[in-house]
Amino acid sequence: xxxxxxxxxxxxxxxxxxxxxxxxxxxxxxxxxxxxxxxxxxxxxxxxxxxxxxxxxxxxxxxxxxxxxxxxxxxxxxxxxxxxxxxxxxxxxxxxxxxxxxxxxxxxxxxxxxxxxxxxxxxxxxxxxxxxxxxxxxxxxxxxxxxxxxxxxxxxxxxxxxxxxxxxxxxxxxxxxxxxxxxxxxxxxxxxxxxxxxxxxxxxxxxxxxxxxxxxxxxxxxxx
Amino acid sequence: xxxxxxxxxxxxxxxxxxxxxxxxxxxxxxxxxxxxxxxxxxxxxxxxxxxxxxxxxxxxxxxxxxxxxxxxxxxxxxxxxxxxxxxxxxxxxxxxxxxxxxxxxxxxxxxxxxxxxxxxxxxxxxxxxxxxxxxxxxxxxxxxxxxxxxxxxxxxxxxxxxxxxxxxxxxxxxxxxxxxxxxxxxxxxxxxxxxxxxxxxxxxxxxxxxxxxxxxxxxxxxxxxxxxxxxxxxxxxxxxxxxxxxxxxxxxxxxxxxxxxxxxxxxxxxxxxxxxxxxxxxxxxxxxxxxxxxxxxxxxxxxxxxxxxxxxxxxxxxxxxxxxxxxxxxxxxxxxxxxxxxxxxxxxxxxxxxxxxxxxxxxxxxxxxxxxxxxxxxxxxxxxxxxxxxxxxxxxxxxxxxxxxxxxxxxxxxxxxxxxxxxxxxxxxxxxxxxxxxxxxxxxxxxxxxxxxxxxxxxxxxxxxxxxxxxxxxxxxxxxxxxxxxxxxxxxxxxxxxxxxxxxxxxxxxxxxxxxxxxxxxxxxxxxxxxxxxxxxxxxxxxxxxxxxxxxxxxxxxxxxxxxxxxxxxxxxxxxxxxxxxxxxxxxxxxxxxxxxxxxxxxxxxxxxxxxxxxxxxxxxxxxxxxxxxxxxxxxxxxxxxxxxxxxxxxxxxxxxxxxxxxxxxxxxxxxxxxxxxxxxxxxxxxxxxxxxxxxxxxxxxxxxxxxxxxxxxxxxxxxxxxxxxxxxxxxxxxxxxxxxxxx
Numbered sequence: 013x014x015x016x017x018x019x020x021x022x023x024x025x026x027x028x029x030x031x032x033x034x035x036x037x038x039x040x041x042x043x044x045x046x047x048x049x050x051x052x053x054x055x056x057x058x059x060x061x062x063x064x065x066x067x068x069x070x071x072x073x074x075x076x077x078x079x080x081x082x083x084x085x086x087x088x089x090x091x092x093x094x095x096x097x098x099x100x101x102x103x104x105x106x107x108x109x110x111x112x113x114x115x116x117x118x119x120x121x122x123x124x125x126x127x128x129x130x131x132x133x134x135x136x137x138x139x140x141x142x143x144x145x146x147x148x149x150x151x152x153x154x155x156x157x158x159x160x161x162x163x164x165x166x167x168x169x170x171x172x173x174x175x176x177x178x179x180x181x182x183x184x185x186x187x188x189x190x191x192x193x194x195x196x197x198x199x200x201x202x203x204x205x206x207x208x209x210x211x212x213x214x215x216x217x218x219x220x221x222x223x224x225x226x227x228x229x230x231x232x233x234x235x236x
Numbered sequence: 237x238x239x240x241x242x243x244x245x246x247x248x249x250x251x252x253x254x255x256x257x258x259x260x261x262x263x264x265x266x267x268x269x270x271x272x273x274x275x276x277x278x279x280x281x282x283x284x285x286x287x288x289x290x291x292x293x294x295x296x297x298x299x300x301x302x303x304x305x306x307x308x309x310x311x312x313x314x315x316x317x318x319x320x321x322x323x324x325x326x327x328x329x330x331x332x333x334x335x336x337x338x339x340x341x342x343x344x345x346x347x348x349x350x351x352x353x354x355x356x357x358x359x360x361x362x363x364x365x366x367x368x369x370x371x372x373x374x375x376x377x378x379x380x381x382x383x384x385x386x387x388x389x390x391x392x393x394x395x396x397x398x399x400x401x402x403x404x405x406x407x408x409x410x411x412x413x414x415x416x417x418x419x420x421x422x423x424x425x426x427x428x429x430x431x432x433x434x435x436x437x438x439x440x441x442x443x444x445x446x447x448x449x450x451x452x453x454x455x456x457x458x459x460x461x462x463x464x465x466x467x468x469x470x471x472x473x474x475x476x477x478x479x480x481x482x483x484x485x486x487x488x489x490x491x492x493x494x495x496x497x498x499x500x501x502x503x504x505x506x507x508x509x510x511x512x513x514x515x516x517x518x519x520x521x522x523x524x525x526x527x528x529x530x531x532x533x534x535x536x537x538x539x540x541x542x543x544x545x546x547x548x549x550x551x552x553x554x555x556x557x558x559x560x561x562x563x564x565x566x567x568x569x570x571x572x573x574x575x576x577x578x579x580x581x582x583x584x585x586x587x588x589x590x591x592x593x594x595x596x597x598x599x600x601x602x603x604x605x606x607x608x609x610x611x612x613x614x615x616x617x618x619x620x621x622x623x624x625x626x627x628x629x630x631x632x633x634x635x636x637x638x639x640x641x642x643x644x645x646x647x648x649x650x651x652x653x654x655x656x657x658x659x660x661x662x663x664x665x666x667x668x669x670x671x672x673x674x675x676x677x678x679x680x681x682x683x684x685x686x687x688x689x690x691x692x693x694x695x696x697x698x699x700x701x702x703x704x705x706x707x708x709x710x711x712x713x714x715x716x717x718x719x720x721x722x723x724x725x726x727x728x729x730x731x732x733x734x735x736x737x738x739x740x741x742x743x744x745x746x747x748x749x750x751x752x753x754x755x756x757x758x759x760x761x762x763x764x765x766x767x768x769x770x771x772x773x774x775x776x777x778x779x780x781x782x783x784x785x786x787x788x789x790x791x792x793x794x795x796x797x798x799x800x801x802x803x804x805x806x807x808x809x810x811x812x813x814x815x816x817x818x819x820x821x822x823x824x825x826x827x828x829x830x831x832x833x834x835x836x837x838x839x840x841x842x843x844x845x846x847x848x849x850x851x852x853x854x855x856x857x858x859x860x861x862x863x864x865x866x867x868x869x870x871x872x873x874x875x876x877x878x879x880x881x882x883x884x885x886x887x888x889x890x891x892x893x894x895x896x897x898x899x900x901x902x903x904x905x906x907x908x909x910x911x912x913x914x915x916x917x918x919x920x921x922x923x924x925x926x927x928x929x930x931x932x933x934x935x936x937x938x939x940x941x942x943x944x945x946x947x948x949x950x951x952x953x954x955x956x957x958x959x960x961x962x963x964x965x966x967x968x969x970x971x972x973x974x975x976x977x978x979x980x
Contacts, residue, residue, distance in 0.1 A: 023476065024466035026452035027488050028866065029885065033329035033878045037310050043877035046891040046955050060886035072491065072886050134338035134951075139307045143281050188312060191323040191459045192466030235494075236476060 014179060015100040016158055017200035017228035018187065019210040020074055023235070024194035027072040031186035031195065032058055035076075038159060038185035040141045042131035053128050057156040058186055063219075071234060074186070074195075077102060077123045077156035078219060078227030085115035085124055094124075094153070100200075100228055101158050109152035116153055120220050124155045158197075159184035179205060200228060281305060287314050287800035288710040289691040292327040292869055294389060294414040295319070295457040296695040296705040298764065298800040299328065301687065308332055308687060308711055314800045316764035319460040319699045326867050326882060328459070333876040334685045335714065339670045339950035341682035343716030351658060352675045354948055361716075364681055365723060369730035371662045375635040376406040376735070382631070383407030384622065387639035388870075389414040391613040391694040392704065393751045394721060394744055398639065401724045404738030405731070407635070411616035412642035415579035416696040417456055421612055423586040424605075427594065427822055430815045432607040433697045434590075436576055439464040439471075440603035443570030445480045445511070445563060447504050447589055448578040452489040453866035456579060457698040465492075478570070480563060482507060484861050485896050485939030486930045498934045500861075501582070503553045507560070508575075508588035510549030512540050514564030515595055521568070522597025529599070529813060531821025536591070554934075567596060572603030587825035594822050600812040607811040608697035609804075623649045626656035636660040639683075639720055644672035645870050645944050647862060651964060666720040670950050671874060684709070684717045690744035692751050701770070701805040702761065706748055708797050719744045752793040752802075761804030763795040774805040856918050856974040858901070861939040862960050868943055875950030883943060883956070887928055893958035895925040895940045898933040905977055912980035915940070917963040917973060924980050925958055938977060 035041065035058045044054045058076035065071050083102050086095050093108035094115055116124045130150040133141065141147065144161040148154045166181035179198045187195040198207035210216065215232040283304055290297045290311075298317025302310040311332050315322035334340075344364040349355030359367075375383045385402040387395075389411040399409040413419065417433040424434040438444065438451065438461070455461040468477035481493035482504055490496035499507055515521050516537050526533050550557040567573045573596045577589040590605070598604035623643070625631040627650045636657060638644070644654065657663070658676055665673035666683045674680060683689070691707045721744045728739040741747045755761065765773065796802050816822060864870065867882045884892035887909070895913060907913060911927040915938065925940060933939065945959035963975055 021466075021470060023469045026462045026465055026492060027886065028325055028452065028458075028462060029882045030324055030326045030329050032882060032885075033326045034324075036878050037329065037332065043952070044881055044890065045952075049881070049890040054881065054890050056881065062886045062888075070491075072488075134336075136338040136340075137333070137336040140309050140332060140336050142309050143304055185310075188322075189324050189329060191325055191462035193323075193463065194466055234492075 013098055014199040015201040015228070016163075016182070017079070017100070017198070017207055017211060017230065018158070018184070019196045019207050019216070019230045019232060021194045021196070021210070021215075021232040022071055022073065023215075023232060024192045025072070025074065025190075026192050026194070027060055028191060029060055030189045030191055031074055032056060032060065034185040034189040035156070037140070038142055038145070039157075040131070040145050040147055042133065048129075055125055055127070055131075055154075057123075057125070057154070065233070069234075073219070073231060075121065075123060075219075076186075076229065077158075078121050078225065078229045079156075079158060081226035081228060082224060084118040084120065084223075084225060088114040088118045090114065099163075101160055101163075102155075103160065104153065104155060104157065106146065106148050106152045106154070111151040111153065113153065120223055120225065124153050126153050127151060159186075285312075286710045287316075287798060288687060288707045289693060289705040289800065290320075290324065290328040290331055291686040291689075291691070291693075292331050293454060293458065294416050294696055295459065296691070296693040297324060297328055297457075297459050298705065299324065299331075299710075300800075301332075301710040303711070306711065308335060313459070314764070316766055316799045317705075317801065318701055318703060318764060318770060318803050318805070319457055319695065321459075321463060321767065323459050323463060325454075325458045325462070326879065327869060330876040330878045331686060333878060334669070335687045335711070337669065337685075337875050337950060339875055340668055340685070340715060341670060341674075341680055341717075343682065345680045347678045351678070352948070354674065356680065361718060361723075361726075364679060365726045365730065367679060368664055368681070368723070369727045371635050371664075372405050372727055372735070373731050375633075375662075376731070378634065379406055381634040383635040383637070384626075384631075384633045385409045385637040385639070386412060386619065386643035388412050388642035389416070389616055389619075391418075393692040393747050394690070395693070397721055397739075397741055397744075397747050398724070400738050401721075401728060401735070402637070404728075404735045407637070408617070408622070410619045410622045410643070412619035412646060413616070415454070415456070417579060417608070417698065418613060418615065418696065419579040420577070420586055422615070423583055423590060424607075427587070427590045427825070428599070428607075428812050428815055429819045429823070430607045430812055432612055432811070433610070435606050435608050435698060435700070436574065437464075437603050437606060438574065438576070439467045440572060441468055441477060441574035442475065442572040442603060443478045443567060444468070444574050444576060445482065445567055445592075446489065446493075446576040447482045447508060447585060448484070448501070448581060449576035450487060450489050450578060450866065451479075451576070452492050453487060455576075457696050458866070460698045478566075480566075484934065484937075485863055486933060487863065488866065496932060497555055497559070498932050499553050499555060500859075500934065500937075501585075505582070505585040505588050506544065506549055506552045507555060508585060508592055509540055509544045510546060510553070510555075510560050511564045511567065511575075512588070512592050512595055513544040513549065514546055514561050515568050515592075516541050517546075518561075518565070518568075520565065521595040525597030525599070526595070529816040529821050530594075531816075532824060533822070536824035540591075567592075572598075572601070574598055574603055574605070584825075591825055594824075599816075600810050605812075606700070606809070607815075609700060609806060609808065609811075610694075610697040610702040613694055619643060620646060620648050620650070623653040623656070626659075627652045632659065634661045636663045638663065638665045638667065638673045638677065640667050641669075641671040641673050641874070642870065644676070645874075647864065647942050647961070666723070668717060669875060670948070671946060671953075672944070672949075675948060681720070681723055682715070682717045683720045683723075684713050687711050688713050688717065689719060690748050692744070692748040700774075701803045703801060703803040704751070704755070705801040706752065706796050707800050708745070708748075721747065749793065752796055753789060755796070755802050756789050756792045760806070761802055763792075763799035764801045764803055765799065770803070770805045777804075777806040856916075856976045857936065858915075858975050858977055859934075859937040860915070860917070860960075860963060860973040860975045861934075861937055862942050863939060864942045868941075870944075874944060874946060875953045877952040880952055880956060883941070884926065889926050889928075891956065892926045893923075893941050893943050893956065893960075894928045895938050896928045896930045896933055897938055898935045899929050899931060900935055901933075901937070902927065902929045905979070907977075907979065914978050914980040915963060915975045916978070917975045919964065921962040921964070923958050923960060923962050938975065 297320035298314025665677035
């Protein structure tokens with residue numbers, strides 16, 4: 013079984029934020045307003061974060077759920093609403109979530125987001141929501157799922173075509189739109205995959221890896 | 237069928253719904269079967285993709301629209317597009333929000349109150365066309381007050397048709413310049429004699445010095461530029477490309493660069509010639525290239541070396557001598573150096589950059605500058621200059637047509653241009669959105685959004701092919717809109733005479749169809765194809781084989797529309813070198829260095845520049861620098877909430893207009909990152925923004941993001957109030973401005 017992972021080459025990334033918009037539309041993440049943003053309630057599953065790196069430079073890192081192999085969030089969830097699935101994706105079952113926010117506090121990356129209000133779209137915009145992704149109600153926690161629904165769809169299409177699922181059949185929306193090819197997605201357990209090769213690069217690092225969370229989002233540092 | 241559900245039906249539909257939610261496509265098929273049995277639920281979820289063209293900027297990238305039950309739910313890049321190659325930028329991704337914009341204009345309307353009061357009455361298309369026809373006919377009979385038809389710069393058959401109509405009506409089509417390679421063409425032609433758009437092979441360069449080129453933002457063709465940047469930085473079996481960015485403020489490109497030098501726009505030309513001087517003094521230029529194509533290089537060398545000694549360059553620009561010399565040495569030492577420039581740069585800087593590339597032998601080589609294989613498009617009129625004539629009173633049109641808001645969204649327009657536009661007796665807008673055009677228009681004739689439109693656009697030439705983006709509407713019209721060309725055709729029919737004769741089309745579709753017939757008859761090129769196929773076709777044509785992809789006219793048109801465009805990947809290398817050989821070498825920009833005053837361009841010192849700032853004195857001590865964030869739409873709609881969220885990021889200030897300050901300047905005012913500040917200018921205008929302290933910013937300057945405020949615009953656009961034009965005498969820009977700053 014594949015172990016899905018994402019490599020982001022910060023040297024290639026242009027900080028254009030196309031991934032942010034692609035994710036928003038793909039996953040029915042509602043729009044914010046200046047007021048909700050000012051209250052720290054901006055809903056975005058991936059965002060560009062300025063991070064101070066060793067040496068004093070600031071890197072602009074696309075930050076989303078790091079899909080940890082040892083996720084602190086799942087340990088604290090009292091209802092098993094969030095769990096590590098067999099393919100390494102930290103899944104979120106919204107009907108189980110009771111909104112206790114233990115997981116948002118446990119996550120060191122601050123990428124689990126609590127729905128303070130019911131998601132709303134103007135009437136004219138309701139049809140643009142992706143029918144493959146359920147709308148999260150108020151009071152639950154949500155986050156990046158590596159566009160898990162795309163895996164479901166890719167699997168079905170492969171089955172319909174009578175062939176096995178190939179790793180390249182499954183591409184999250186952020187990876188698909190990245191203009192500079194900074195994002196590479198695939199099976200980390202396949203030693204021949206591009207993603208595994210890049211993850212083994214000397215430039216590779218995992219964010220806050222000293223915490224022992226073993227993220228499957230791997231960054232490649234900038235510079236020589 | 238009974239309207240009452242049985243228990244069995246309820247369980248089946250309920251089960252299928254759960255399956256639909258949890259099983260994706262298969263679940264939806266199950267649900268569709270339930271739908272077919274019951275006829276009550278409509279959840280079929282049939283998916284299909286159609287191609288269209290992104291029109292959020294002039295790049296015209298290919299787009300695939302994901303439709304579910306014929307409703308667009310997501311935009312993706314078209315993998316066949318030769319410059320987008322399946323990718324989209326943030327603006328391209330957000331374009332779907334324009335189609336669903338809840339505040340779009342719903343149909344034609346006539347103004348009932350005063351201009352700007354936004355009191356409208358709906359009218360029929362027939363009445364609207366009759367009204368416009370009467371004004372067009374009246375204006376045509378008065379050549380003294382020539383009508384102006386403003387639109388964002390566009391090339392291709394549809395743009396030509398728009399221009400043809402207005403020219404036949406005695407009007408002047410005015411194109412608001414976009415920063416495309418066409419803007420660089422005149423300077424490139426002056427240097428080389430080649431009448432083609434210059435192309436920069438960023439992807440294969442090894443060391444790049446960029447004079448304000450916004451590579452990571454919206455340079456020339458943004459998706460192409462970012463793709464090239466990614467490969468320039470990291471490609472298998474190549475060393476990492478190194479980037480030095482010369483920029484007045486810390487742009488995203490400056491943040492991504494290995495080295496950023498904050499140099500004001502006026503002083504960048506001095507630095508460029510300073511680098512040339514450094515290369516020549518140490519005899520590091522490409523002698524092989526110059527011996528063959530250098531022309532009268534000796535005179536140029538003498539002038540540059542005499543006029544730009546490194547110490548004087550350092551004094552003028554604030555860049556230390558050692559840095560100037562190091563930059564020159566690094567450039568010359570790299571295997572494939574390249575110097576880039578923003579298409580909006582002044583002519584003097586563009587000349588200096590091309591001269592630098594020539595010294596480095598970067599013409600007609602991998603990782604250098606090459607001539608586009610596409611025939612150059614006609615150079616459009618300068619929209620800002622026309623606005624200047626209106627402000628000066630030398631041009632007073634009775635009738636103004638606005639195809640979009642670009643004329644009212646320009647940062648470089650002269651002060652008072654909006655009032656000058658407002659003097660026109662009658663103004664018609666074709667914009668689909670509730671934008672600035674509605675502030676001044678008397679008649680609103682909303683056109684469709686790009687998803688609902690036909691496209692036949694010549695993209696900026698950035699790849700080694702001649703391209704034409706062609707697509708049919710991805711979806712039907714959501715509201716009561718009409719393509720502007722269809723409206724103009726109806727107006728022409730009513731007006732008759734020369735106007736009717738000039739309009740040979742019936743709709744945008746007929747123009748696109750005629751263009752495809754022309755391409756088919758030319759028997760070259762073919763529908764957009766994937767990268768491997770494009771390379772193969774290019775090699776075949778290089779060998780003398782022209783392959784016609786389709787047998788019939790209809791099949792050709794179908795294939796082009798499905799692929800999203802037509803391209804001819806034929807490319808003749810060495811075009812520049814052959815032209816240079818024929819004309820005896822490069823024509824160096826010598827005239828620029830022999831000004832009557834004896835002062836070379838850009839030799840002004842920082843002190844003398846400060847003296848020319850408008851309103852600069854003790855009261856207004858800070859220089860104002862403006863820049864446009866890449867996510868701001870200057871051509872398309874401006875009511876896209878996801879783009880507003882990106883403002884102020886990654887600084888954690890979404891939805892905010894920000895101002896960048898040097899740490900020393902910020903310290904003098906007791907300001908830190910995140911502080912609320914108020915800027916005030918001598919004109920009395922003020923602007924509130926959030927401060928961002930940036931190491932390396934020019935001391936004594938403040939760089940402010942330009943986000944057009946639309947107080948009467950769509951619901952999200954109304955929420956962003958800070959428009960830097962408010963500091964510039966109300967509604968326009970002068971080149972240099974001074975402001976004072978205080979904590980808000």
